Amino acid sequence: MASSLHTLFGKIIKIGSMTVRGSGGERHYGNGGGRSVTVRFTDEAAERELAYDPQLKLGELYMDGRMIVERGDIYEFLALIKDNTLSEGLTFPMVLNGIRRIIVSQFRNRVPINHNRRNVAHHYDLDEKLFSLFLDEDWQYSCAYFNPPGISLDEAQIAKKRHIVAKLLAEPGQRALEIGSGWGGMAMYLAESSGVDVTGITLSTEQLKISRERAVKRGLGNKVRFELQDYYYLPTERKYDRIVSVGMFEHVGRLNYRKFFNKVNDVLAEDGVMVLHSIGQPYPAIYNNPWIEKYIFPGGYIPSIAEVLPSIEKADLLVSDIEILPMHYAHTLRHWRERFMANREKAAALYDERFVRMWEFYLAGSEMAFTHEAFFIFQMQIVKKRTGVPDNRNYIYEREAELKAFEQSRRPLEKVAG
Incomplete structure (x- = not known):
């Protein structure tokens, strides 16, 4: 597994149990109690992409079949993440992506275009x-x-x-x-x-x-x-x-x-x-x-x-x-x-x-x-x-x-x- 994603999951998952199967074999996270999910990544690039920009890439990787939930379902996976606090898992690229989105959002707010239809x-x-x-x-x-x-x-x-x-x-x-x-x-x-x-x-x-x-x-x-x-x-x-x-x-x-x-x-x-x-x-x-x-x-x-x-x-x-x-x-x-x-x-x-x-x-x-x-x-x-x-x-x-x-x-x- 990509080291960046391993580090991210290690910081986030404290409550519950998550098994991840990927490029580096199988890894386990959490305390073993609560929700239990297993996910598999089909390629190492998917692991790096998720670690770099989880807000966008999580959904895209799931859509593309590059992240597969093998035990539980996608709701259980999302709920397991939310059962844990995310603040400790923030990485520098995630912070940069957040800042970029704030800037884009502020620009759109100040230059509104009617795209309602x-x-x-x-x-x-x-x-x-x-x-x-x-x-x-x-x-x-x-x-x-x-x-x-x-x-x-x-x-x-x-x-x-x-x-x-x-x-x-x-x-x-x-x-x-x-x-x-x-x-x-x-x-x-x-x-x-x-x-x-x-x-x-x-x-x-x-x-x-x-x-x-x-x-x-x-x-x-x-x-x-x-x-x-x-x-x-x-x-x-x-x-x-x-x-x-x-x-x-x-x-x-x-x-x-x-x-x-x-x-x-x-x-x-x-x-x-x-x-x-x-x-x-x-x-x-x-x-x-x-x-x-x-x-x-x-x-x-x-x-x-x-x-x-x-x-x-x-x-x-x-x-x-x-x-x-x-x-x-x-x-x-x-x-x-x-x-x-x-x-x-x-x-x-x-x-x-x-x-x-x-x-x-x-x-x-x-x-x-x-x-x-x-x-x-x-x-x-x-x-x-x-x-x-x-x-x-x-x-x-x-x-x-x-x-x-x-x-x-x-x-x-x-x-x-x-």
Whole structure:
């Protein structure tokens, strides 16, 4: 094994057990307790590359089949690393790479270019059959709500929609806007459950096509419409009583938070209510994870709540409720990864084995962020007037009970695709 990687693993792995098979034979690290994984490197160059730049190269080597997990899986490997402290394992090349990425990130922050359409297409315009391999029946590609614990993924995604719609306080005849409408599930649930006229906007042509087809099939053509539209260019003369955005804010970018909430202020009615559902992290990031930035979500950024609140305040909006969901996305991602891996042969037929390993690494790494790095989901209820919502939270649970009754008589969802 390359001496640099041997030194790195020797510094890092104190808790748990890791066996590494490589160019110099087999080596063992850790105290023998806890998690136990075995990995194999196919060439010495892979070992050197990982030691030089683990943030980027770990995912690339796994994708390329040059690092193979022989005992356990890639989640267990990542979790074992995170079970141990990384500060003692930092090397000079790793520090240099970090400094370089900070400089690049700061430059991009100061010279912003609108690549929203391109960035969305990179991820969401993949073959629709891919998403059918691991999402629920309604294709909810955001955190589910496992309340009560132990319910199925399909039940948890319905619970998520129910919880959010309850916070919206939607009433028949109101006009609603969904920013980032995905495959249309939330908009259709909102329209059918609450009698609301809904406009959903997206930058994904594939999601737009499927959303429109689904709305027509459910006879919602007059109540739900979907448009290919960047939120920034929404016309200000059209006002909405309710605004919802689920899993889209992570793509706005921290330099654009003020623009985002200014636009919300422009299009939200004076007595309107917005619910924002987003991934959050416990503190601002200096730069994005380079592997995620390159292969999965270019241009994305997960905010801390402290980064979001100032832009809400400067846009003359009020936060009327914040709820933190700490582990629900970990459970969601575990369901997605297990479903995806159960269908890995179908995924490989759509793309190839390298893509399958990339997607597995993405799902495993994302799950690990919630189990080991204190990432969470936050739901913010935002208003212009404090009197726009009740002064207690009882209405949420009362409305959820009404929505559960609606769900019992709701027409079953049609199969989306795949």
